[in-house]
Amino acid sequence: xxxxxxxxxxxxxxxxxxxxxLLTDRYLGGDRPLGPSRLLWEIGDRRDVSELRDRLGLDSGxxxxxxxxxxxxxLIRVLAHPRDGRARIAELTEAGRRExxxxxxxxRAGVRALLGGLSPEQQHELAAAQGRVRRLLRLASVTITPVxxxxxxxxxxxxxxxxxxxxxxxxxxDDAALTRPEELTGSLLLARERGEPVGxxxxxxxxTRTAEIRHLWVDGTARGLGLGRRLLHHLEADAAAxxxxxLRLGTHRCLGEAIALYxxxxxxxxxxxxxxxxxxxxxxxxxxxxxxx
Amino acid sequence: xxxxxxxxxxxxxxxxxxxxxLLTDRYLGGDRPLGPSRLLWEIGDRRDVSELRDRLGLDSGxxxxxxxxxxxxxLIRVLAHPRDGRARIAELTEAGRRExxxxxxxxRAGVRALLGGLSPEQQHELAAAQGRVRRLLRLASVTITPVxxxxxxxxxxxxxxxxxxxxxxxxxxDDAALTRPEELTGSLLLARERGEPVGxxxxxxxxTRTAEIRHLWVDGTARGLGLGRRLLHHLEADAAAxxxxxLRLGTHRCLGEAIALYxxxxxxxxxxxxxxxxxxxxxxxxxxxxxxx
DNA sequence: GCGATTACCTGACCGGGGTCAGATAATGTC
DNA sequence: GACATTATCTGACCCCGGTCAGGTAATCGC
Numbered sequence: 317x318x319x320x321x322x323x324x325x326x327x328x329x330x331x332x333x334x335x336x337x338l339l340t341d342r343y344l345g346g347d348r349p350l351g352p353s354r355l356l357w358e359i360g361d362r363r364d365v366s367e368l369r370d371r372l373g374l375d376s377g378x379x380x381x382x383x384x385x386x387x388x389x390x391l392i393r394v395l396a397h398p399r400d401g402r403a404r405i406a407e408l409t410e411a412g413r414r415e416x417x418x419x420x421x422x423x424r425a426g427v428r429a430l431l432g433g434l435s436p437e438q439q440h441e442l443a444a445a446q447g448r449v450r451r452l453l454r455l456a457s458v459t460i461t462p463v464x465x466x467x468x469x470x471x472x473x474x475x476x477x478x479x480x481x482x483x484x485x486x487x488x489x490d491d492a493a494l495t496r497p498e499e500l501t502g503s504l505l506l507a508r509e510r511g512e513p514v515g516x517x518x519x520x521x522x523x524t525r526t527a528e529i530r531h532l533w534v535d536g537t538a539r540g541l542g543l544g545r546r547l548l549h550h551l552e553a554d555a556a557a558x559x560x561x562x563l564r565l566g567t568h569r570c571l572g573e574a575i576a577l578y579x580x581x582x583x584x585x586x587x588x589x590x591x592x593x594x595x596x597x598x599x600x601x602x603x604x605x606x607x608x609x
Numbered sequence: 610x611x612x613x614x615x616x617x618x619x620x621x622x623x624x625x626x627x628x629x630x631l632l633t634d635r636y637l638g639g640d641r642p643l644g645p646s647r648l649l650w651e652i653g654d655r656r657d658v659s660e661l662r663d664r665l666g667l668d669s670g671x672x673x674x675x676x677x678x679x680x681x682x683x684l685i686r687v688l689a690h691p692r693d694g695r696a697r698i699a700e701l702t703e704a705g706r707r708e709x710x711x712x713x714x715x716x717r718a719g720v721r722a723l724l725g726g727l728s729p730e731q732q733h734e735l736a737a738a739q740g741r742v743r744r745l746l747r748l749a750s751v752t753i754t755p756v757x758x759x760x761x762x763x764x765x766x767x768x769x770x771x772x773x774x775x776x777x778x779x780x781x782x783d784d785a786a787l788t789r790p791e792e793l794t795g796s797l798l799l800a801r802e803r804g805e806p807v808g809x810x811x812x813x814x815x816x817t818r819t820a821e822i823r824h825l826w827v828d829g830t831a832r833g834l835g836l837g838r839r840l841l842h843h844l845e846a847d848a849a850a851x852x853x854x855x856l857r858l859g860t861h862r863c864l865g866e867a868i869a870l871y872x873x874x875x876x877x878x879x880x881x882x883x884x885x886x887x888x889x890x891x892x893x894x895x896x897x898x899x900x901x902x
Numbered sequence: 903g904c905g906a907t908t909a910c911c912t913g914a915c916c917g918g919g920g921t922c923a924g925a926t927a928a929t930g931t932c
Numbered sequence: 933g934a935c936a937t938t939a940t941c942t943g944a945c946c947c948c949g950g951t952c953a954g955g956t957a958a959t960c961g962c
Contacts, residue, residue: 445741
């Protein structure tokens with residue numbers, strides 16, 4: 317990896333830190349310290365206290381004190397939870413909503429002032445470039461790891477995969493088609509973003525030299541990052557390391573993005589090789605294999 | 610301005626703040642708090658204490674305490690200034706240099722790990738997109754204001770402009786060609802980035818309907834932002850507001866970027882209209898004028 | 903040489919952000 | 933019903949970053 321590139325990224329980080337100090341903090345902060353502002357913002361209209369603690373990653377003591385502070389200023393109300401006597405719910409009062417809105421307004425005004433110095437085309441260019449930075453950084457932060465066949469997180473991914481297919485296929489989808497742990501003669505990969513599962517993929521052995529890619533799936537919030545391709549590459553590399561020089565897969569005609577992904581990755585269409593009703597269109601690809609020796 | 614765009618920018622700011630927390634702080638901070646780390650970094654090898662105070666914008670008391678802290682850990686030495694008995698100089702010890710290098714190393718490692726999740730092309734794409742964001746944000750933060758003819762900051766810009774031309778023109782440049790305050794029948798614009806002058810430009814009246822653009826200059830550190838074009842637009846708009854429907858300007862053949870800028874802005878080449886030896890190539894452009902009425 | 907200024911140090915103080923150790927009450931688990 | 937767990941609150945405490953007032957010594961300007 318080129319050192320220059322690392323230096324450029326660091327430089328950008330420094331640059332952006334400096335700029336952010338002038339944007340986020342100042343405009344969001346207003347007269348009140350940052351903590352309460354963020355909290356006010358995060359409460360939205362009403363929200364479970366436990367959820368707030370998770371989202372903001374705060375110590376329960378600290379959060380409790382922040383809440384009390386806001387309550388004293390009549391910006392929020394804290395109510396009992398209807399179904400759990402221990403839990404509580406924070407809710408913005410009318411004044412709280414006004415306060416949140418003014419904070420919001422101030423923040424927007426700051427950004428508007430900044431954008432004012434740019435032409436409309438440049439504004440769009442900025443937004444586009446930021447979008448690209450963001451997608452790439454998100455992609456970079458996703459980790460892909462092999463997991464055991466019965467891994468509960470992976471299983472949950474597979475079920476979300478199945479649920480999605482059920483809504484997208486006109487004929488629906490029967491989970492019985494999911495690969496059961498004992499069928500998994502290859503590997504199961506799980507993609508996580510900041511710890512949260514956001515995608516999966518598996519391959520199984522068809523014969524000693526052939527692997528079948530299955531259940532490649534990316535969560536809706538993580539689409540557009542290029543994660544599908546990254547997962548696919550991982551699966552291919554893993555299969556190659558296990559001696560599979562031929563990769564096959566089948567998919568449904570209505571999954572346009574998936575088909576485009578496979579074609580883009582060098583797969584070419586072949587005749588059906590399996591009798592799964594969902595494999596309406598099948599692909600194959602050959603790859604070099606690390607020969608033992 | 611589209612609200613969506615503002616929302617996108619804010620979103621990116623939030624996103625990046627969150628990411629930065631995981632990058633800059635953690636990796637730079639190490640076990641020691643941020644202040645000392647930044648200081649260690651900023652000292653470089655040795656540096657005047659007063660300079661540190663300016664650069665980091667710290668209270669003298671706070672800085673003094675930070676320095677003492679580092680001194681106690683034998684990371685720095687504070688020496689008397691050779692020429693000013695009041696001033697002092699901070700210098701990294703051998704251990705301090707090592708410490709700074711490990712901080713640096715850790716920061717680089719963090720970025721490297723992040724980039725590891727991306728393909729080389731994506732890494733370059735990231736750097737390029739960050740570069741674009743950065744240039745646009747810098748451009749956005751530049752303010753352009755008209756200043757009085759004799760403005761000292763503007764004058765300093767003009768002199769830097771003259772100094773630069775003197776090195777770039779094979780025949781040198783005589784400052785006598787600079788527009789003197791009493792010649793300035795139009796306007797003088799000064800561009801500032803974070804308060805610092807980074808560019809200038811002027812126009813003078815040739816006749817009631819014709820303005821001449823002069824001394825369009827952008828500091829080396831602010832080039833590539835598109836500031837030249839922005840200054841030119843400002844000058845044109847200002848001249849238009851004063852009834853000038855025809856714009857003229859002359860430049861030197863060796864100023865390729867300037868020539869490209871003018872052509873890109875709609876100027877077409879004309880015969881020489883002035884006898885300035887530096888106007889080797891002349892341009893003209895017509896623009897609509899706000900008619901009184 | 904005298905007063906003003908400058909560069910730095912010292913000590914006192916402050917607030918924000920954050921952790922920790924219980925306390926309390928409601929809820930699950932067996 | 934006993935016991936562990938969970939959700940929140942409370943009070944004590946800590947550190948970092950930062951400000952302020954005052955002190956000391958050197959230097960500048962006249």
